[in-house]
Amino acid sequence: MLHYLARRILLGVVTLLLITFVVFGLVRNMPGTPLTVGLGDMDPSRKVNPEDIERMKKSYGLDKPWPEAYLTWMGSLARGDMGRSFSRKQPVSRLIAERIGPTLMLSVTSLLLTYLLSLPMGLYASVRTNHWDERSLSTGLYMLYSLPSFVAALFLQIVLVVHLGWLPLFGMTSDNYAELSTLGKIWDVFQHALMPIACETYAALAYYSRFVKSNLEEVVRQDYIRTARAKGVGPTRVMVHHALRNTLIPLVTLIGLTLPGLFSGAVILEQIFSWPGMGRLLFESIRERDYPTIMGLTLMFSILTLAGQLLADVLYSVVDPRVTYS
Numbered sequence: 001m002l003h004y005l006a007r008r009i010l011l012g013v014v015t016l017l018l019i020t021f022v023v024f025g026l027v028r029n030m031p032g033t034p035l036t037v038g039l040g041d042m043d044p045s046r047k048v049n050p051e052d053i054e055r056m057k058k059s060y061g062l063d064k065p066w067p068e069a070y071l072t073w074m075g076s077l078a079r080g081d082m083g084r085s086f087s088r089k090q091p092v093s094r095l096i097a098e099r100i101g102p103t104l105m106l107s108v109t110s111l112l113l114t115y116l117l118s119l120p121m122g123l124y125a126s127v128r129t130n131h132w133d134e135r136s137l138s139t140g141l142y143m144l145y146s147l148p149s150f151v152a153a154l155f156l157q158i159v160l161v162v163h164l165g166w167l168p169l170f171g172m173t174s175d176n177y178a179e180l181s182t183l184g185k186i187w188d189v190f191q192h193a194l195m196p197i198a199c200e201t202y203a204a205l206a207y208y209s210r211f212v213k214s215n216l217e218e219v220v221r222q223d224y225i226r227t228a229r230a231k232g233v234g235p236t237r238v239m240v241h242h243a244l245r246n247t248l249i250p251l252v253t254l255i256g257l258t259l260p261g262l263f264s265g266a267v268i269l270e271q272i273f274s275w276p277g278m279g280r281l282l283f284e285s286i287r288e289r290d291y292p293t294i295m296g297l298t299l300m301f302s303i304l305t306l307a308g309q310l311l312a313d314v315l316y317s318v319v320d321p322r323v324t325y326s
Contacts, residue, residue: 005310012306019302020295021070027294028066034086034289035062060086060291073295082299083292087285092296095281102172103270103277105193110200111258114208121205122212123244127235129217138210145206149199150268156195157272168192170274196273200266208251215247253312260304 035056057063061072076083082092121137128134161169168174172192173185180188219225220243228238267279274280278297285293 005314008310008313012310015306016299016302020074020299023298024070024073024295025066027291028069030286030289032289033062034060034291036289073292077299082296085285085290085293087288087290088293092292095293096278096296096300099276099278099281102275103279105189106196106200106266106270106275106277109193109197110204113197113201114204117205118208118212119244121209122216123239125209125213126216126220127239138213141206141209144202145210147203149203149266150272152202153195153199153269153272156198160195167194170272172276192273196266196269196275199269208254212247212251215250216243219243219246249316253316255312255315258308260301260308 035053054063061069064072073083082096084091085095088095121141125134125137157169160167168191170192172189174180174188174192177185177188216239220239225238225243229235267283269275270277270279271283281293282297284290285297
């Protein structure tokens with residue numbers, strides 16, 4: 001296992017270098033620069049001195065070819081410096097730290113709801129196969145899975161906010177948040193988070209419940225399940241204590257693959273609901289051509305993706321002793 005981990009980590013480092021190199025080149029060759037974005041916000045009647053433009057290019061590091069700029073960025077990263085945001089004038093590490101909390105609030109809650117609801121729904125659908133209630137549940141899940149989350153977000157905003165006025169439209173807190181009591185603050189954040197969490201949860205719930213059902217149907221055809229039934233074990237015990245436990249093996253490995261999504265957030269959803277998370281930060285950074293922030297987020301998401309894949313492999317060997325790595 002140690003040799004396997006060492007190989008995977010070495011391969012991950014090489015992959016990370018390739019990802020950051022390619023993304024850095026793509027980012028630097030996007031139309032527009034931080035200067036064009038910043039100058040576009042200025043008064044058109046004002047004339048910018050060419051010397052000032054060259055000075056700003058040098059301060060932003062835009063006077064160097066992008067391969068050289070990449071090496072400079074890697075050198076700073078080796079010293080623990082992710083750079084400073086062009087548009088926000090703050091260290092990139094501080095910006096990321098500020099946005100992790102709101103994103104985790106949505107993603108972790110959504111993940112917990114998905115697992116807590118998909119297991120009983122998948123089990124129920126497997127037990128009631130070919131019955132009208134199972135067909136109705138499966139049809140509803142297929143419809144949810146085929147509905148894009150951003151369409152559902154707009155639909156919920158129109159119905160629950162515009163027509164019914166039950167929930168706030170966007171943001172994480174209300175304008176009077178500082179004046180509320182502790183319970184009032186919790187309730188205010190809950191109201192703001194309800195629609196984003198619902199939009200992040202329903203598609204994953206549809207997928208995971210179908211995943212549990214299909215795996216259960218495969219497991220119940222195994223020989224040991226038929227043996228347990230032949231020995232007189234009740235149907236509930238067969239499904240819960242034998243079939244479901246083995247179904248959890250591939251489901252557990254998916255936990256590692258969800259790690260990047262926990263921190264990256266839903267870019268479109270966070271933008272629609274003006275939620276101050278990582279996804280919205282990435283969207284704004286791309287729009288503003290904020291190269292250091294884009295690269296900091298890319299580095300973080302790439303590390304989490306590689307770590308999630310490694311964690312999934314390790315978890316699979318833990319829950320299934322038959323799998324070994326050398």
